[in-house]
Amino acid sequence: MPYNSKVSVHLLFLAPMLGLATGVQGAFLDDSKGSLDLRNFYMNRDFRQSNATQAKAEEWGQGFQLRFESGFTPGALGFGVDAIGLLGIKLDSSPDRVGTGLLKLDKDAPRRAQDEYGELAVTAKVRLAGSTLKVGTLQPILPPVMRNDSRLLPQTFRGAWLTSNDVDNLTLDVARLDRVNQRDSSDNERLTVFTAGQRNIVLGRATTSDEFLFAGGKYQWSPELAGSYYYGALDGIYKQHLLNVVHQRAPGTGQSFKSDIRLARSVDDGGSNIDNDAIGALFTYRTGAHAISAGYQYLTGETGFAFVNGADNALLNQVQINDFGNKDEHSWQVRYDYDFVAWGIPGLTLMTRYLSGDNVDRGTGQDDGKTWERNTDIGYVIQSGPLRNLAIRWRNATTRSNFLSDLDENRLFFTYSLPLW
Numbered sequence: 001m002p003y004n005s006k007v008s009v010h011l012l013f014l015a016p017m018l019g020l021a022t023g024v025q026g027a028f029l030d031d032s033k034g035s036l037d038l039r040n041f042y043m044n045r046d047f048r049q050s051n052a053t054q055a056k057a058e059e060w061g062q063g064f065q066l067r068f069e070s071g072f073t074p075g076a077l078g079f080g081v082d083a084i085g086l087l088g089i090k091l092d093s094s095p096d097r098v099g100t101g102l103l104k105l106d107k108d109a110p111r112r113a114q115d116e117y118g119e120l121a122v123t124a125k126v127r128l129a130g131s132t133l134k135v136g137t138l139q140p141i142l143p144p145v146m147r148n149d150s151r152l153l154p155q156t157f158r159g160a161w162l163t164s165n166d167v168d169n170l171t172l173d174v175a176r177l178d179r180v181n182q183r184d185s186s187d188n189e190r191l192t193v194f195t196a197g198q199r200n201i202v203l204g205r206a207t208t209s210d211e212f213l214f215a216g217g218k219y220q221w222s223p224e225l226a227g228s229y230y231y232g233a234l235d236g237i238y239k240q241h242l243l244n245v246v247h248q249r250a251p252g253t254g255q256s257f258k259s260d261i262r263l264a265r266s267v268d269d270g271g272s273n274i275d276n277d278a279i280g281a282l283f284t285y286r287t288g289a290h291a292i293s294a295g296y297q298y299l300t301g302e303t304g305f306a307f308v309n310g311a312d313n314a315l316l317n318q319v320q321i322n323d324f325g326n327k328d329e330h331s332w333q334v335r336y337d338y339d340f341v342a343w344g345i346p347g348l349t350l351m352t353r354y355l356s357g358d359n360v361d362r363g364t365g366q367d368d369g370k371t372w373e374r375n376t377d378i379g380y381v382i383q384s385g386p387l388r389n390l391a392i393r394w395r396n397a398t399t400r401s402n403f404l405s406d407l408d409e410n411r412l413f414f415t416y417s418l419p420l421w
Contacts, residue, residue, distance in 0.1 A: 003111070008067040021186040025285045028080060031071025034420035036111035039063040041152050043100040048406035051171035058091040059113065063152040078127040087118040088152045088184075101184050102152045117186045123158060132164040134160075137181075142173060143215035143242040143264075144232025146312035148183055155310055159212075172217040178210045182310045191235050192309040196324040198360050198369055198403055199304035203237065204271040211235035212308060216242075224248050236271040237307045240264060242314055258284040260315055261294075266306045278325070280316035282333075293335035293353075303327055317355055320375050320397040321407060324357040326363065329369070332358030336387070347381040362403055371401035391415045 027199035061080035066085040072078025095111040121137035140163035148155040159177035179188035216230030264278040305325035308312035317324040324331035335353035360369025379393040395411040
């Protein structure tokens with residue numbers, strides 16, 4: 001629902017109601033959980049190219065996520081309900097600095113961010129043996145569709161999702177989604193496909209869809225080896241097959257070597273020209289506090305990689321700004337992680353990586369497209385005291401390209417989760 005004054009009232013009344021529920025007996029309530037997640041987020045994105053129409057996007061906001069997850073009623077067929085209240089508050093913005101994706105824009109004044117926005121959402125659930133059906137607001141994180149949670153509030157979807165764990169080591173998923181609520185919105189909208197950059201995706205008369213289907217599963221072959229296959233289809237726009245194999249082994253004490261291989265085949269579903277194959281491999285060697293990764297991603301076909309607009313995707317080289325998923329793009333990355341627990345500072349971590357992509361098809365008579373991106377991520381989680389589990393994170397990114405925007409970006413955010421019971 002769009003944000004209005006009723007959202008604030010509902011949020012205020014929901015908290016004491018959830019707290020009161022803890023005094024009531026029964027599996028439905030005894031197994032329930034409630035939490036309040038806080039996220040304070042500042043973002044600055046500088047546009048570095050000389051022809052940029054806007055010098056920078058810079059905003060600051062405070063997000064609240066009030067969550068309730070019930071248990072299930074007794075019996076072979078158990079019933080339950082989950083609820084989430086989302087509220088985003090503007091702390092700083094202006095018409096010449098909008099566009100970070102943190103805040104909702106005013107429909108009547110599209111260059112101005114709203115003072116606040118929010119959503120109340122409920123999900124009904126039914127459990128039978130090892131299978132659970134959820135109907136309502138959903139936040140899938142699976143290869144066909146991954147909800148985006150990289151700003152103030154998370155992206156959500158509306159639909160039905162059945163998950164089965166009845167077979168040992170096997171998880172199966174089947175779902176249908178019909179609406180999406182973007183991370184800077186409070187409106188449920190029809191689904192679209194991402195077409196920015198050099199995707200070369202051409203749509204027919206239907207540019208939106210009210211049905212996204214996905215099905216598939218993951219099997220743990222052994223403690224070291226897991227594989228998954230998923231099928232996803234945005235009705236009338238594209239169909240997609242996604243295969244993933246992950247293998248981990250320990251060559252020595254305190255060491256590990258991980259291989260992550262991903263394959264994807266995307267084709268049109270009668271209303272587009274989508275045709276793409278994506279292959280990616282990422283290898284990570286970890287010893288003590290150090291981890292070194294190297295990866296390569298290769299795309300071929302008539303278009304770039306297809307995925308639901310606003311969501312994250314399954315490409316290995318999707319990072320802070322780019323995903324290197326343009327038509328015919330070849331890209332590689334190197335990455336280094338360090339855990340400062342080795343210096344006696346538990347909770348402090350560092351990640352830095354560099355990615356480079358080229359061979360992008362920009363059209364007849366155009367030079368191949370090239371892009372590089374550099375990321376640095378430093379985080380600290382307070383380990384003790386009254387602020388225990390308060391997380392502080394700074395993310396910095398720089399990207400340059402001959403066909404995309406040149407950007408320098410900084411994100412600084414504080415997160416804290418308070419269990420209510």
